[in-house]
Amino acid sequence: MFPIFAVLIGCLIIFYVIFLWNKWKYVKFSWKVNGFFSLVLPFTGNTYIYLLTGKKISPISLAEIGRKIVGFPLSVWFGHQYHYVTSDLNDAKILLTHPKCYEKAAIYDNLKFFFGDGLFLASYELWKQHRRHFGKSFKPNMLKMYFSSQYRLSCNLIQELKQEKCLENIYEYFYLYSFNSFFISALGLDEDEIFFDIRRFGQLESKVQELLVGLLFNPFVSPTIWTKWFPAGKAADKVINEGIPFITEIIKRRKKQHKDILSYVENSNEVCLIDLILTDYNQISTDRQIFNQVTLFSAAATETTGFALSCCFISLAIYPDIQAKVYEEIIDTIEDSYEDISNLKYTEAVLWETLRLFSPAPFIGRKCDVDIDLGDKVLPAGASCLISAYHIHRDPTNWVEPLKFDPSRFLPENQAKIKPYSFLGFSAGSRDCKAQSMLLMKMTVASVVRNFKITTDYKSIDDIQLESAITMRLVDNCNCYFEPRK
Numbered sequence: 001m002f003p004i005f006a007v008l009i010g011c012l013i014i015f016y017v018i019f020l021w022n023k024w025k026y027v028k029f030s031w032k033v034n035g036f037f038s039l040v041l042p043f044t045g046n047t048y049i050y051l052l053t054g055k056k057i058s059p060i061s062l063a064e065i066g067r068k069i070v071g072f073p074l075s076v077w078f079g080h081q082y083h084y085v086t087s088d089l090n091d092a093k094i095l096l097t098h099p100k101c102y103e104k105a106a107i108y109d110n111l112k113f114f115f116g117d118g119l120f121l122a123s124y125e126l127w128k129q130h131r132r133h134f135g136k137s138f139k140p141n142m143l144k145m146y147f148s149s150q151y152r153l154s155c156n157l158i159q160e161l162k163q164e165k166c167l168e169n170i171y172e173y174f175y176l177y178s179f180n181s182f183f184i185s186a187l188g189l190d191e192d193e194i195f196f197d198i199r200r201f202g203q204l205e206s207k208v209q210e211l212l213v214g215l216l217f218n219p220f221v222s223p224t225i226w227t228k229w230f231p232a233g234k235a236a237d238k239v240i241n242e243g244i245p246f247i248t249e250i251i252k253r254r255k256k257q258h259k260d261i262l263s264y265v266e267n268s269n270e271v272c273l274i275d276l277i278l279t280d281y282n283q284i285s286t287d288r289q290i291f292n293q294v295t296l297f298s299a300a301a302t303e304t305t306g307f308a309l310s311c312c313f314i315s316l317a318i319y320p321d322i323q324a325k326v327y328e329e330i331i332d333t334i335e336d337s338y339e340d341i342s343n344l345k346y347t348e349a350v351l352w353e354t355l356r357l358f359s360p361a362p363f364i365g366r367k368c369d370v371d372i373d374l375g376d377k378v379l380p381a382g383a384s385c386l387i388s389a390y391h392i393h394r395d396p397t398n399w400v401e402p403l404k405f406d407p408s409r410f411l412p413e414n415q416a417k418i419k420p421y422s423f424l425g426f427s428a429g430s431r432d433c434k435a436q437s438m439l440l441m442k443m444t445v446a447s448v449v450r451n452f453k454i455t456t457d458y459k460s461i462d463d464i465q466l467e468s469a470i471t472m473r474l475v476d477n478c479n480c481y482f483e484p485r486k
């Protein structure tokens with residue numbers, strides 16, 4: 001018995017030494033950057049915090065624990081993957097613009113099980129190929145085309161809120177509203193054409209993301225090998241199997257409408273996102289690849305928009321004076337035309353301020369292909385980094401009274417005072433987000449504030465507790481009341 005035991009221990013030690021050898025450059029680097037127990041971490045990851053406290057932990061709560069105990073920048077291990085977490089503006093500038101830092105951080109690897117090589121997750125070469133097809137997605141003519149369907153949706157929303165009056169789970173409500181809006185505008189469907197349960201699909205998609213991110217804290221799961229055996233993998237498979245047939249059906253319908261999709265995209269001004277996806281995959285495409293791209297876009301568009309809208313309405317409810325200013329601007333608007341909505345400067349500033357305090361994407365993650373000189377240290381090739389937009393946006397060295405909700409920071413006359421890279425709500429550099437027009441959000445805020453006075457039980461911004469999967473979530477269901485205006 002003893003010899004077997006001794007051999008086993010011996011094997012484990014050898015395995016661990018080899019393992020550590022492979023990770024050595026990151027372990028050494030992590031000694032220079034605040035971290036804890038660097039020698040065991042590559043093996044267990046920061047999971048021990050979860051094991052010791054028994055508390056549900058998320059990327060943002062882990063970064064917060066680290067910030068409070070040892071400060072930024074921070075070394076964090078998700079499983080055996082090293083991540084350099086920073087809130088330094090110079091780091092952000094270097095990492096987001098470096099030509100050898102285009103790959104996505106390891107923190108997202110588990111998501112590939114569900115979203116495959118969709119644009120956000122795609123490796124650099126693939127991303128370059130896909131991204132050029134999506135250049136058109138946010139051009140004014142496309143936004144104008146979306147405008148009428150978005151307008152109808154916001155009118156329906158007003159009718160629904162008149163019935164509901166109080167939203168107990170505001171995030172879920174506006175997430176599903178954004179999900180609906182995405183499927184109608186981006187996939188070119190009419191409301192009466194929808195032949196599947198969008199609500200249910202939205203709920204499942206969001207759950208899958210949460211489960212897959214939960215695996216980051218399980219040291220025994222390698223994204224590529226074991227995921228499919230865990231509940232997260234099984235849930236993802238189920239949604240994929242359910243989702244592919246209806247995405248395929250949407251594509252069939254679209255192809256029937258526009259037989260030569262390439263020349264349609266070239267010559268028409270009424271192109272939807274789905275047409276661009278089809279152009280992108282014109283040569284080789286499997287149903288799964290198109291599903292990946294559609295679900296990736298829908299997740300990128302809807303979790304962010306749903307969260308931002310929820311936080312915007314809660315903030316307006318906490319600050320009635322700011323809500324009154326938004327109302328004044330909106331009632332001065334003559335019509336709800338595309339141009340009128342685009343010109344709502346104060347409402348827009350309220351949305352920017354919402355994204356500053358409640359950044360829907362708390363981190364921007366990259367992996368470097370080569371050693372990267374950050375000035376006082378060199379980040380070794382292969383390391384992942386997380387730029388914490390959340391912490392940059394709340395840092396008093398970047399923003400005066402950072403926890404104050406003050407939209408005037410983003411009014412046109414004050415924008416020149418904003419430090420470069422101190423606002424990363426839509427990221428920066430070549431892999432940034434192109435959805436900065438915030439059309440749906442502006443229109444929704446305008447419609448709701450014009451029709452309702454919003455109140456809440458919350459007294460201050462501090463009452464809004466946050467959690468994250470890859471995107472941010474509200475910890476509690478905040479009650480928000482929508483009282484029709486006389």
Ligand code: HEM
Binds near residue numbers: 301302
């Ligand atoms: C409040 C709204 C939104 C916020 C705050 C937001 C934020 C972000 C952020 C921070 C990134 C990460 C970029 C990076 O890694 O550097 C991103 C990427 C992306 N977003 Fe958005 N987004 C929003 C809305 C949308 C919408 C409406 C769409 C699509 C209809 C969209 C599509 C995408 C896509 C496709 C990417 C990947 C881009 C790439 O890798 O080239 N987003 N977004």
